[in-house]
Amino acid sequence: MPAPTALQRQPEEIVDDAENVPLPMEVEDELLIDPASSAPTEINPSISAPAALENDTEMHIDEEGRPKFAPAKNTDGPLKVETRKVPIPPHRMTPLKASWPKIYPPLVEHLKLQVRMNIKNRAVELRSSKHTSDPGALQKGEDFVKAFSLGFDVDDAIALLRLDDLYIETFEIKDVKTLTGEHLGRAIGRIAGKDGKMKFAIENASRTRVVLADQKIHILGGFRNIHIAREAIVSLILGSPPGKVYGNLRTVASRMKERF
CATH class of the missing domain: 3.30.1370.10 (K Homology domain, type 1)
Known part of the structure; x- marks a missing residue:
């Protein structure tokens, strides 16, 4: 009697192609993955999310499938000192000199930047320092000076420092x-x-x-x-x-x- 083909074998036997040896049903059960084990790991509700994320290096996923990460830690000042140079057109140098007492206080007192007017190069130089707390202060200062160089009044340009959607x-x-x-x-x-x-x-x-x-x-x-x-x-x-x-x-x- 010819040997049964793969389609004719009994359901309780699984043939290993490498050894061509039938495997019992117990081995088949062990190869299956339990759906409960493949579900995302839930975080204990009694433990706060930040504490759980700090004490565990594994990535956790919320109910919507989005990963949860630990909150970023606040740093004392910028990581490095950065410098920006804003060129001033020749026809705006005279208004810049006249309005300088109103330009530098917001940059120094509000944004905690170091600023100077370079008359030789016709530019305003900005630099962050250890006292600068806002990471976007340098960009805001550059936008403020650039707005004045384009022809806007100082009072209108200051709005760029106080509002984020301008x-x-x-x-x-x-x-x-x-x-x-x-x-x-x-x-x-x-x-x-x-x-x-x-x-x-x-x-x-x-x-x-x-x-x-x-x-x-x-x-x-x-x-x-x-x-x-x-x-x-x-x-x-x-x-x-x-x-x-x-x-x-x-x-x-x-x-x-x-x-x-």
Whole structure:
């Protein structure tokens, strides 16, 4: 009688391919993995999560399958001294010298940075020290000085130090539409308006600050507010009548008041 094939073997026997020796059912049971043993290890609720993570080197997973890590330890000051150099345009050196008594106190007293004005290299140099506690202080200080170098007032630039959701967006008129000669001058005039009224209206409606630096436009504010101001400026560049832009700004301003 021919030997039974693999499909004809009895279910209680498992053949080892290496030795071709049937294995009993007890061995098969040992090879199976218990679902309970493969479940993630639960942390004892009586032990706090930070204490359990500090005393155990294994990685624990919560109910949603996300790993739990020990909280980062606070360090006394920065790990190393870092230096930043912010270049200042030539036309902003005189305002920098005049406003220097208002610029360095927030950097030194609030951010605990070391700062100096390098007149020879036309730059403001920032450096962290052992007294600097905020790891992002150096970046905030650089953004503050850079905002002033772009043309913003000191009081407006200080908002970058106190608030975390403020940004600066810069774009050029040629990024929207290629204009030359008198067409470019008229576009800049539409953005500024008579005696700067159009620019002030955009700032008040969108709660931003706008700087017109020749063909470059700098906007300081929140993400949504920058979007509103940019849309109004783009409409003016493309040739929309100022009256129509005024009406859109009034509508946007009323909606923002209702929201807040």
